[in-house]
Amino acid sequence: MGVQKVDVAVVGTGPGGYVAAIRCAQLGLTVAAVEDDRPGGVCLNWGCIPTKALLRNAEVVGLFQRAEEFGITAGPWEADYAHAIQRSRRVADRMAKGVDFLFRKNKITLVPGVGSLKARNVVEVKGAGGIETVEAKSVILATGSEPRSIPGVAIDEKRVISSNGAVRSESRPASLAVVGAGAVGMEFSDVYSAYGTRVTVLEALPRALPLEDEEVSTLMARLFGRRDITVRTGVKVQKVTPGSDGVLVEIEAEGKAERIEVEQVLMAVGRAARLRGLGLEALGVVTDRGFVTVSPTMETSVPGIYAVGDMAGRQLLAHKASAEGVVAAEAIAGRAPRPVDYGNVPSCTYCRPQVASIGLSEAKAAGGGRQVAVGKFPFTANGKAVALGDTEGFLKIVADKGTGEILGVHIVGAEATEIIHEFAVGRTLEATLEEFMHTIHAHPTLSEAALEATLAALGHAIHI
């Protein structure tokens, strides 16, 4: 049993923890990082990164299916799902090694094992080789989150799987019910369906991607429908009964009971913070509805203990976690960091077509009597999109009528998740419609839709 003394102990090395650790090291602090899995957390190993690899596979399969449209005769071809999973593992491995490298470069000590707080400045780590103790002046907690289920349904990762099981399994069911039409549900539906699984998406709320703008939800449900993915909204899942060769899902839709039989069920109803066993209660760390309460500088109710990422609530997104990690590190180092602007966090879903948004939906922006100007441009009128053969979707800007402030932007379409950042930067700089209007956008690009939607909001779009 050893004792290490450092300036900062970071518990969890996902995109919140590892970024916080590196930023601390950059600011001259000594850092120990505790990890019970592999460096990189869920994001690099089991979430964002491997699923993006799988979605790329799905996209390639989609192009093969459309080969004729491009005048290409492909002959007999096969899409091997096991291979897609293997490829996604290689991608994840490479990214996780990258974190290892960055830790070595920044002289961050990796302490493998499960960390828990014994005092406000003591982290005990239970590892394979025994117990280690890390004494730190400050502690940054970044233990992330794990998939949730619905009451009465256990995730066994065989019949009822979560994203954790889905990214690991090299086999794919012939039929799948996806519970939850958020980003995770929509992305896995896309992948499985591309490889031939019959997918039914069941969403309790009235629309798919319920956190997005209504127009986005409506279009995505329609586009998925066209690809034979059944998206059912306003559906209550009452009971899930795993059997020997399938799962019986009992639902209630429009007041009527129904039964759906599928080979597997994927639970994608959200994630819960991983707080158990951390020793928070004994130290009096305040939590609210399952997430740790933090100050604008990410400090918990106990001075010297910080929490970042999913466990600190708000948007459960890797990039939000990283931003919080930087704020926590700088606060510890005595810099006065600029707090995270939670109203300006881009939200991205990487299914086909992609969905990206920032700021308020049209309905929210117009709520409270504000006068808004809305500009919308369809990709069918965008030259690059037509040339790509990806004309589905639109770019919509919601602005304040009086000042031209960009209140929200909603994109459905190819590379939507890349286009959104123009608006993230613009909003950070407090640019208004006028500045976007005066910014020359290269032709032909998908980003031209941003310019056109701006002009539409100002009432003089050129190309529609």
Place this chain on the structure above:
Amino acid sequence: MITKVLMPKLSEAMETGKVIQWLKNEGDAVKDGDAIAEIETDKANVEIEAFGSGVLRKIVAGPGAQTPVGELIGVIADPSEDIAGALASGGSVAAAAGEGQGPAPDAPAGPAAASPLPAAETYTSTPATTDVVPVSPAPAPEDSQPLAEAPAAPAAAGRIKASPLAKKIAAQSGVDLRLVQGSGPGGRIVRRDVEGATAAGPGAAAPGAAPTRPTFSIPPRAEAEFEDVALTPMRAVIAKRLPQSKGPVPHFYVTSEVAMDRAATLRADLNALEGSAKVSFTDMIVKACALALLRYPRVNASFQGQSIRVHHRAHIGIAVALDDGLITPVLRDCDAKPLLQIAREVRDLAERARAGRLRAPEISGATFSISNLGMFDVEEFSAIINPPEGGILAVGSILEKPVVVDGALAVGHRMKLTISCDHRVTDGAYAARFLQDAKRLLEEPLRLLV
């Protein structure tokens, strides 16, 4: 780089300020952010910070000198730089732009003339401002800024670092950006700076403390029949500002009585904890209001003429009584801060308010205010809203009263809360629901901790 240190405009009504003392001497090295001087404004004494690094080359306004807002009071520059130009050009208002203009024309009497109080229906206030305005050695001519709607703005100035949105809002609300302190990167003026509310407000009083019995004596009869007392700067501001609120802002009032027995028990328990910050009833009321404001944001809103700004942060102004007047330091993000942190910060703000050591950003930007006269045996009272805020909560004493509990008479501790709201942004039933929530939070005070 030459940085001119200008008399900051710390409130809407401030026209002149007095340097109490310089914290640096001529020739001292100064870092960006160092406190360099103490200024007595119409409301409070504040420290001003250097906005650039170098050496304090020249003190223009010595201690005791009344200086109009925006006028040059000192110059920071590198030791080798020629500061004659900066000294000649005076305040930023008169800072001549570009070459070939010859000697700068005389500065207008004071820039305050250029920023009149807002018209009756526009309460978008002039923000608290420039600790110090930076000016580059050869300021570029101002490019076409949308200042058309601010006709009183004098022409020509150094380049103003401001976001496009900040410029638009300033233009629409008649705010003079040259008098605004930027809080963005590198001192850039961003939206919140323009929107920042003016300092201090009506209502009154200080947080905390149980009622005590001061010694009671009647003063002897004076010789003179009456005397005329000169207005202190603070009294003058109060006299000027309050008709701007009570006149145009249609106030309405809602009162509710809160059982404080459990809050008192919890407070006693918290204060018995070793080493933790001592919690006052004011702190608990601040937290309860912050949480209730999240549920009823229309009470946390500002009327803006064409729209209503609904705030999603509870920046709460806490009125602190001073010997002659009051000041309202602002505790930011009360909705996100744990109670003990609020307790620590309120205590610190109140102490520094009484000592006249608040910093400029700490007296502006409130979205809602609380005035507690509980320590003066006040059953209830109504406070005057401090525009552009849309509400203020007046807190009375916690009094022992006969109450009916489960059908039997008992002794209870009761406190009356009266909210004043701007009827242009919200209505009675809504305010009543807010009050109901605040009451519930105080009656189930564990909610303030979770």
